Amino acid sequence: MNHVIHLKRRPKGKPQLEDFEFVEEQKPKPKDGEILLKTKYVSVDPYLRGRMRDQESYIPPFELNEPIESGIIAEVVASNNDHFKEGDFINGMLKWKEFQISMGNGLNKVDPDKVSLSAYLGILGLTGLTAYISLDKIGNLKEGETLLVSGASGAVGSTVGQIGKIKGCHVVGIAGTDEKLKLMKEKFGFDKGINYKTTDDMKKAIGDACPNGVDVYFDNVGGEILDAAMDNINKNGRVINCGAISLYNETDVPTGPRYEGIMVRKTVLMQGFLVRDHATEFGPATKQLEQWLNVGKLTYEETIVEGFKNIPQAFLNLFEGKNKGKMVVKI
Template identity: 60%
Template structure:
């Protein structure tokens, strides 16, 4: 029985399970010459998928209604009529939310499962790790001794950013939503300090205490009031890296925020958004460095693994309530 998850309708505000439709088909897929049959093993759910569920103009086309949702997936080659792929191999790539599907192999990356567990290729050795490494280095231009603040710090990207910053000799402050996550940042990921935005009465004041010499780099995963508070603490020539804005993805009205221009002008600061594919030519060297650090335990990672294909939508929705520690992955 082959299962597929379709986008049933476009979310208004926070997504719900009613935005998705489950389809089951009792059929055998045909694998033609040059094609491979894939069986999904691990599915990545990520905040950016929310943007593709709306029909607003963006850097990538929206998902079509009544068509399968797509995300990063690790799959096993079950049948191969393509001499570039062997049966039994594992691959990763942007694939449909389906238990099985046919592919030409275009856009797929072969996985060496001896390097790390399969799920890691959706996280620290996949787009998550690449986003952290390339955003920090290409825009942040980190220098030893500087101070970096990371929002969404206990999430998939944020937790890797903080670790890389520590490897490079920075003072690292993370912002997350529970005391448990703050402790995780310090005990497992090596952050120097953390702020719980749900219990803090004044994030601006907390940052002034933790970073008395100001903030040189801000890696922003959340947007909203948290990011406003960081602006009051940036140094001259600060670099602000805009990776995401999960706090406002589900807003139905235009969010109100402080005007960033005075902060940027006063401090000659840089604010730049990015998508990881901007740096596709640097993927090989970034992957090599991440793999090297992981192999010598300079990097570690945390995953929140949900089991069962039918739970993919719920796992995705849980991202917006901060129920994940590290990378959120569904094991099929």
């Protein structure tokens, strides 16, 4: 039998294990032109929460009583397709299934001899590409500037900070534990860190850590931390809106400060970023990330949870801040 994870009900507020359902079905067999894939690693990401809502967005919502999907590394275990052979490893958007059939469309082969397979879901996957391309397109980092990053110990944030150091910036990260701050500074090279959970005055904490103000703020969380960053933004500052995890489980639209005055007075650019809009740039961006990784300018951290049955809990753990670096489930 083949195990599958469905979205059973749409979460209200924070997702619960009861929102997911484990289903058994017959293990599929490939027909002409098809390949049989065995899931090896599953990416769980905060943006999946948005797809659990029945609302229009940049990507269609998940259907109830149908499999959830995300980035997956899988092994080709049987092939009737000339472009893939048994033993190949691929990366693509696939269903939360132990085994599944594909025609090969949208799948990219990955090399397990270059880096660990899970890295293709992180530093060399959409998270690394998000960091690199958004900084290139919106951040426009200049040597000597100050880069502030929220969610800084996560997969995207830690990569953003490292690229900031490569570009010669003063880099400050925001995270939720002293252990994560230590990781940011010792492993990823951040200059300073702020623990938002033990800080009473985020505006002052950012001001102290960024004495020359904030030139670029990379926002993964939104909410009050964004408010505090805007209070410290410099003339011609740039704000990259990559995520807003602090708001994902809100049932009502929160009201916060109005930024119009700051944005006009300081001519600030604030722009949302979706990595899927830049697919034509994935090739060159991946090559640059891989080159930095090979020469030791980039490194990465992973939180690996084992077992297909633990995929939903790994996803829930993201909203508790239980991951350091990329959260991946190994099957």
